[in-house]
Amino acid sequence: MTDRRPEAVWVRIVASELDIFTGEVLNQPQQLTSVKQGDRIQFIVPDSGEHALMVRPKYLKERMAWIIHPCDKCGLSELFDAPSDLMAKVFPNLPPGSMMETFTAFCGSCGGVQVVELAGAGAAEEEVAPRASKKWWQFWK
Ligand SMILES: [Zn+2]
Numbered sequence: 001m002t003d004r005r006p007e008a009v010w011v012r013i014v015a016s017e018l019d020i021f022t023g024e025v026l027n028q029p030q031q032l033t034s035v036k037q038g039d040r041i042q043f044i045v046p047d048s049g050e051h052a053l054m055v056r057p058k059y060l061k062e063r064m065a066w067i068i069h070p071c072d073k074c075g076l077s078e079l080f081d082a083p084s085d086l087m088a089k090v091f092p093n094l095p096p097g098s099m100m101e102t103f104t105a106f107c108g109s110c111g112g113v114q115v116v117e118l119a120g121a122g123a124a125e126e127e128v129a130p131r132a133s134k135k136w137w138q139f140w141k
Helices: 057-063 083-090 123-127
Strands: 011-017 020-025 040-044 053-055 066-068 102-106 113-118
Touching: 011 040, 040 057, 053 057, 057 066, 057 083, 083 102
Parallel strands: none
Antiparallel strands: 011 020, 020 040, 040 053, 066 113, 102 113
16 A cells, blocks of 8 residues: 555575465565564465565455455465455445455555455455465475
8 A cells, every 4th residue: 555666585485384474584575664674574475476575464464354355467366465454445434343354455566456355255265276285485395
Protein backbone atom coordinates (compact mmCIF):
# COMPACT_ATOMS: atom_id res chain seq x y z
CA MET A 1 0.00 0.00 0.00
CA THR A 2 3.06 2.20 0.17
CA ASP A 3 4.15 4.41 -2.71
CA ARG A 4 7.69 3.12 -2.35
CA ARG A 5 9.00 0.83 -5.07
CA PRO A 6 9.62 -2.86 -4.48
CA GLU A 7 13.23 -3.72 -3.80
CA ALA A 8 15.40 -6.83 -3.78
CA VAL A 9 17.88 -7.32 -0.96
CA TRP A 10 20.33 -10.06 -0.09
CA VAL A 11 19.59 -12.19 2.94
CA ARG A 12 21.41 -14.99 4.72
CA ILE A 13 18.91 -17.73 5.57
CA VAL A 14 19.08 -18.43 9.30
CA ALA A 15 15.98 -20.60 9.77
CA SER A 16 13.14 -22.24 7.93
CA GLU A 17 9.86 -23.75 8.99
CA LEU A 18 7.73 -25.44 6.34
CA ASP A 19 7.58 -22.93 3.47
CA ILE A 20 8.56 -19.90 5.55
CA PHE A 21 12.16 -18.76 5.74
CA THR A 22 13.85 -16.38 8.12
CA GLY A 23 16.74 -14.37 6.75
CA GLU A 24 19.14 -11.73 7.98
CA VAL A 25 19.24 -8.69 5.68
CA LEU A 26 22.79 -8.24 4.36
CA ASN A 27 22.53 -4.86 2.65
CA GLN A 28 20.83 -1.60 3.57
CA PRO A 29 17.48 -1.27 1.73
CA GLN A 30 17.16 1.96 -0.28
CA GLN A 31 13.37 2.04 -0.59
CA LEU A 32 12.03 0.45 2.55
CA THR A 33 12.43 2.39 5.77
CA SER A 34 10.84 -0.32 7.96
CA VAL A 35 13.66 -2.78 7.28
CA LYS A 36 17.37 -2.15 7.77
CA GLN A 37 20.62 -4.02 7.34
CA GLY A 38 21.00 -6.71 10.00
CA ASP A 39 17.24 -7.10 10.57
CA ARG A 40 15.71 -10.52 10.45
CA ILE A 41 12.80 -10.84 8.05
CA GLN A 42 10.50 -13.67 7.08
CA PHE A 43 10.02 -14.55 3.45
CA ILE A 44 8.30 -17.09 1.24
CA VAL A 45 8.87 -18.32 -2.30
CA PRO A 46 5.70 -17.70 -4.35
CA ASP A 47 4.31 -20.48 -6.56
CA SER A 48 4.87 -18.09 -9.45
CA GLY A 49 6.77 -14.84 -9.69
CA GLU A 50 10.36 -13.83 -10.08
CA HIS A 51 11.59 -13.37 -6.50
CA ALA A 52 11.11 -14.54 -2.95
CA LEU A 53 8.85 -12.17 -1.02
CA MET A 54 9.04 -10.70 2.47
CA VAL A 55 5.98 -11.44 4.57
CA ARG A 56 4.71 -10.35 7.95
CA PRO A 57 2.83 -12.45 10.55
CA LYS A 58 -0.51 -10.80 9.71
CA TYR A 59 -0.13 -11.78 6.05
CA LEU A 60 0.79 -15.36 6.90
CA LYS A 61 -2.18 -15.62 9.25
CA GLU A 62 -4.65 -14.41 6.61
CA ARG A 63 -3.00 -16.00 3.59
CA MET A 64 -4.48 -19.49 4.06
CA ALA A 65 -8.03 -18.23 3.72
CA TRP A 66 -7.50 -16.77 0.23
CA ILE A 67 -6.84 -17.91 -3.30
CA ILE A 68 -4.53 -15.35 -4.88
CA HIS A 69 -4.62 -15.59 -8.65
CA PRO A 70 -1.33 -14.78 -10.39
CA CYS A 71 -0.76 -11.22 -11.59
CA ASP A 72 -1.89 -10.75 -15.19
CA LYS A 73 1.46 -9.15 -16.07
CA CYS A 74 4.28 -10.71 -14.04
CA GLY A 75 2.60 -13.85 -12.68
CA LEU A 76 3.28 -13.11 -9.01
CA SER A 77 1.01 -15.31 -6.90
CA GLU A 78 1.31 -13.45 -3.60
CA LEU A 79 0.30 -10.00 -2.33
CA PHE A 80 2.52 -7.33 -0.76
CA ASP A 81 -0.08 -6.56 1.90
CA ALA A 82 -2.51 -8.54 4.04
CA PRO A 83 -5.88 -9.09 2.29
CA SER A 84 -7.79 -7.34 5.08
CA ASP A 85 -5.57 -4.25 4.78
CA LEU A 86 -6.00 -4.14 0.99
CA MET A 87 -9.75 -4.58 1.31
CA ALA A 88 -10.01 -1.78 3.84
CA LYS A 89 -8.10 0.53 1.52
CA VAL A 90 -10.01 -0.35 -1.68
CA PHE A 91 -13.44 -0.49 0.01
CA PRO A 92 -13.31 2.06 2.84
CA ASN A 93 -17.10 1.99 3.29
CA LEU A 94 -17.43 -1.72 4.02
CA PRO A 95 -19.47 -2.24 7.21
CA PRO A 96 -17.30 -3.41 10.13
CA GLY A 97 -16.91 -7.17 10.22
CA SER A 98 -18.00 -7.70 6.63
CA MET A 99 -15.75 -9.17 3.98
CA MET A 100 -15.57 -9.27 0.21
CA GLU A 101 -15.61 -12.75 -1.33
CA THR A 102 -13.60 -11.57 -4.33
CA PHE A 103 -11.72 -8.40 -5.05
CA THR A 104 -8.94 -7.21 -7.29
CA ALA A 105 -5.70 -5.63 -6.18
CA PHE A 106 -2.78 -4.07 -7.99
CA CYS A 107 0.31 -6.27 -7.98
CA GLY A 108 2.90 -4.92 -5.55
CA SER A 109 5.69 -5.89 -7.89
CA CYS A 110 4.58 -4.55 -11.30
CA GLY A 111 1.20 -2.82 -10.95
CA GLY A 112 -0.68 -5.53 -12.86
CA VAL A 113 -4.00 -6.91 -11.63
CA GLN A 114 -4.46 -9.78 -9.20
CA VAL A 115 -7.79 -11.37 -8.36
CA VAL A 116 -8.10 -12.30 -4.69
CA GLU A 117 -10.78 -14.80 -3.83
CA LEU A 118 -11.96 -16.14 -0.50
CA ALA A 119 -11.15 -19.87 -0.48
CA GLY A 120 -14.29 -21.94 -0.78
CA ALA A 121 -16.41 -18.94 -1.78
CA GLY A 122 -17.10 -19.88 -5.38
CA ALA A 123 -16.81 -22.50 -8.06
CA ALA A 124 -13.49 -21.11 -9.24
CA GLU A 125 -11.54 -23.37 -6.91
CA GLU A 126 -11.43 -26.12 -9.50
CA GLU A 127 -9.85 -23.73 -11.98
CA VAL A 128 -6.85 -23.21 -9.75
CA ALA A 129 -4.02 -25.53 -10.65
CA PRO A 130 -3.06 -27.96 -7.89
CA ARG A 131 0.02 -26.93 -5.95
CA ALA A 132 3.18 -28.73 -6.88
CA SER A 133 4.04 -31.32 -4.27
CA LYS A 134 7.64 -30.10 -4.11
CA LYS A 135 8.99 -26.64 -4.67
CA TRP A 136 12.20 -25.90 -6.45
CA TRP A 137 14.24 -25.60 -3.28
CA GLN A 138 13.05 -28.96 -1.98
CA PHE A 139 14.78 -31.12 -4.59
CA TRP A 140 17.22 -32.51 -2.07
CA LYS A 141 14.59 -33.70 0.38
ZN1 LIG B 1 2.78 -8.27 -11.28
